[in-house]
Amino acid sequence: MDFQRELEYRASDAERVLNAYLPEEKGYQVNVISAMNYSVTAGGKRLRPILMAETYKLFGGSSPAIRPFMAAIEMIHNYSLVHDDLEAMDNDKYRRGMLTTHAKYGEDIGVLAGDGLLNLAFETAISAFSVEKDRPDIVIKSLQILSDKAGINGMIGGQAADVAEDRSDGISRDMLDFIYEAKTSALIEAAMMIGAVLGGASSEETDTVEKAASLIGKAFQIMDDILDATGDEKTLGKETGQDERNHKVTLITFDGLLKARRAVSDLTDEGLSLILGLPYENRFLEKLIEYMAHRVK
Amino acid sequence: MDFQRELEYRASDAERVLNAYLPEEKGYQVNVISAMNYSVTAGGKRLRPILMAETYKLFGGSSPAIRPFMAAIEMIHNYSLVHDDLEAMDNDKYRRGMLTTHAKYGEDIGVLAGDGLLNLAFETAISAFSVEKDRPDIVIKSLQILSDKAGINGMIGGQAADVAEDRSDGISRDMLDFIYEAKTSALIEAAMMIGAVLGGASSEETDTVEKAASLIGKAFQIMDDILDATGDEKTLGKETGQDERNHKVTLITFDGLLKARRAVSDLTDEGLSLILGLPYENRFLEKLIEYMAHRVK
Numbered sequence: 001m002d003f004q005r006e007l008e009y010r011a012s013d014a015e016r017v018l019n020a021y022l023p024e025e026k027g028y029q030v031n032v033i034s035a036m037n038y039s040v041t042a043g044g045k046r047l048r049p050i051l052m053a054e055t056y057k058l059f060g061g062s063s064p065a066i067r068p069f070m071a072a073i074e075m076i077h078n079y080s081l082v083h084d085d086l087e088a089m090d091n092d093k094y095r096r097g098m099l100t101t102h103a104k105y106g107e108d109i110g111v112l113a114g115d116g117l118l119n120l121a122f123e124t125a126i127s128a129f130s131v132e133k134d135r136p137d138i139v140i141k142s143l144q145i146l147s148d149k150a151g152i153n154g155m156i157g158g159q160a161a162d163v164a165e166d167r168s169d170g171i172s173r174d175m176l177d178f179i180y181e182a183k184t185s186a187l188i189e190a191a192m193m194i195g196a197v198l199g200g201a202s203s204e205e206t207d208t209v210e211k212a213a214s215l216i217g218k219a220f221q222i223m224d225d226i227l228d229a230t231g232d233e234k235t236l237g238k239e240t241g242q243d244e245r246n247h248k249v250t251l252i253t254f255d256g257l258l259k260a261r262r263a264v265s266d267l268t269d270e271g272l273s274l275i276l277g278l279p280y281e282n283r284f285l286e287k288l289i290e291y292m293a294h295r296v297k
Numbered sequence: 298m299d300f301q302r303e304l305e306y307r308a309s310d311a312e313r314v315l316n317a318y319l320p321e322e323k324g325y326q327v328n329v330i331s332a333m334n335y336s337v338t339a340g341g342k343r344l345r346p347i348l349m350a351e352t353y354k355l356f357g358g359s360s361p362a363i364r365p366f367m368a369a370i371e372m373i374h375n376y377s378l379v380h381d382d383l384e385a386m387d388n389d390k391y392r393r394g395m396l397t398t399h400a401k402y403g404e405d406i407g408v409l410a411g412d413g414l415l416n417l418a419f420e421t422a423i424s425a426f427s428v429e430k431d432r433p434d435i436v437i438k439s440l441q442i443l444s445d446k447a448g449i450n451g452m453i454g455g456q457a458a459d460v461a462e463d464r465s466d467g468i469s470r471d472m473l474d475f476i477y478e479a480k481t482s483a484l485i486e487a488a489m490m491i492g493a494v495l496g497g498a499s500s501e502e503t504d505t506v507e508k509a510a511s512l513i514g515k516a517f518q519i520m521d522d523i524l525d526a527t528g529d530e531k532t533l534g535k536e537t538g539q540d541e542r543n544h545k546v547t548l549i550t551f552d553g554l555l556k557a558r559r560a561v562s563d564l565t566d567e568g569l570s571l572i573l574g575l576p577y578e579n580r581f582l583e584k585l586i587e588y589m590a591h592r593v594k
Contacts, residue, residue: 023449027454027458027475028454028457028458028461028472028475028476029449029453029454029455029457029458029461029479031457031460031461032449032453032454032456032457032460033449033457036449079412083408083409083412086385086408087385088383088384088385088404088405088407088408089405089408106460107385108385108386108460109457109460110385111380111383111385111386111408111411112380112453112456112457112460114408114412115376115380115411115412115415115453116448116449116453116457118412118415118416119415119444119447119448119449119453120448120449122419122440122444123444123445123448126437126440126441126444127441129437129441136433136437140423140426140433143419143423144420144423144424144426147416147419147420147423148420150416151413151416151417151420152320152326152329152330152333152413152416152417156326156329156409156412156413156416157324157325157326157329158326159329159409160325160326160328160329160330160406160409160413161324161325161326163328163329163403163405163406163409164325164326164328175325178324178325179325182326
């Protein structure tokens with residue numbers, strides 16, 4: 001099978017897992033449940049659950065806890081998009097060519113749907129104890145990673161620094177590094193580290209995976225900036241040129257497009273070589289990491 | 298010591314516990330951290346952690362896991378207030394006589410501070426595994442209760458139904474019951490049930506505590522409605538008469554003030570008698586439940 005078809009197959013698999021944990025649309029709170037399900041099922045590359053599952057396979061994992069954690073990380077990613085798109089934040093009306101959650105359901109339900117997804121992510125991850133009764137320790141470790149990387153020292157911290165940047169006149173390279181690491185890398189680290197932990201990796205191996213994921217995540221974010229500057233709106237399903245219009249500082253502002261492209265390659269090579277240095281093999285994961293650096297959407 | 302002083306003492310104790318889990322205000326994301334700490338330290342009755350601690354004492358608890366869970370439930374309560382106050386939601390500028398979080402830090406940081414507190418609540422609760430190594434089972438059970446009662450079948454569900462009610466022309470008594478149960482009782486149930494579980498209660502006893510907390514929570518919400526209709530703005534630290542101005546349907550709309558007051562008494566008596574039926578005693582908890590039905594703020 002060629003890579004693209006394999007990737008689609010894995011994305012469908014991640015969606016099947018995710019759907020198994022979505023709530024039924026009923027009750028007096030059906031408004032928020034519909035909005036949550038809408039935002040989660042409105043497409044997306046499902047990269048985080050796929051990275052988790054593939055890292056888990058790299059280590060030869062066999063714990064049923066992988067499924068709830070795959071769903072949980074995708075819920076956290078999606079809640080962050082729902083809140084990012086709010087009028088109070090980026091005020092985006094479209095994502096992946098569809099109305100954003102608040103544009104469809106109202107700003108108030110947008111807030112609550114994001115809250116609902118974040119809470120459901122933890123409910124789902126905590127449910128892993130019910131399917132993995134022999135190894136509560138790996139579920140505990142995975143919960144610690146998930147909550148740490150999604151929080152103020154990870155994803156939320158990066159979003160807050162991003163807001164601070166929008167409000168300031170200047171931004172240092174150090175601050176930009178923090179934003180990339182926290183806003184984007186942290187959740188990719190969580191995905192791959194949880195895959196490693198549930199797959200049975202040692203703590204040294206999990207540290208190596210964390211470093212690799214940090215580099216891969218940074219490359220991914222720079223690629224995002226490059227696509228915003230040069231990509232095709234139709235392929236991307238969203239407006240491009242937003243960073244320039246919003247006077248947003250990115251790595252391209254500091255280094256220019258050419259050096260930014262080189263950074264994507266270098267970071268990807270470095271991250272990949274850490275994965276290749278482990279005494280296990282998963283060819284699909286290697287190809288996926290390469291793909292993330294060369295994607296067009 | 299008289300009850301009022303004992304209550305103040307316990308509120309200070311709950312605040313000491315809470316403060317131990319608050320993040321340091323530093324880093325590029327200091328904006329969101331400051332906003333989180335501001336919202337959590339801006340006063341409040343600390344009823345939920347106190348109810349948790351007192352139920353735990355009722356069962357003779359001795360697990361160190363009680364501390365992180367006391368902090369976690371107060372964080373969840375506070376995040377819900379921060380998001381409730383947003384312009385997109387109730388658009389409240391003052392709470393407890395102070396500026397609300399979004400009024401002070403901006404609507405975007407208001408969104409992120411709420412997210413940060415919800416995430417931190419789970420980080421904090423999950424950290425209980427590190428202090429309670431002998432009984433991971435009671436920590437797991439408590440995490441399940443916390444995430445369930447705070448989610449779409451609990452608190453968030455109640456808030457969403459509340460929004461649906463605002464948008465509709467009529468509301469049934471059944472829907473109002475759901476809103477009271479989900480929006481207010483659920484978190485009080487979580488507080489008391491987690492206190493019971495960590496205190497060593499059997500599952501039958503925990504079920505009894507859940508029923509009692511449901512009744513007590515409903516009485517608490519009706520009292521809130523009564524105070525909004527009749528209370529003193531200065532004592533309450535917020536505007537009264539809001540429900541009437543916003544054409545908000547409450548139990549008073551259905552039954553009038555007199556019957557609503559009687560409902561508070563009846564529900565409290567019923568809840569209290571369930572607690573008194575348990576083969577343990579905590580006089581302070583009994584007085585606290587009585588107090589909640591007769592409070593003036």
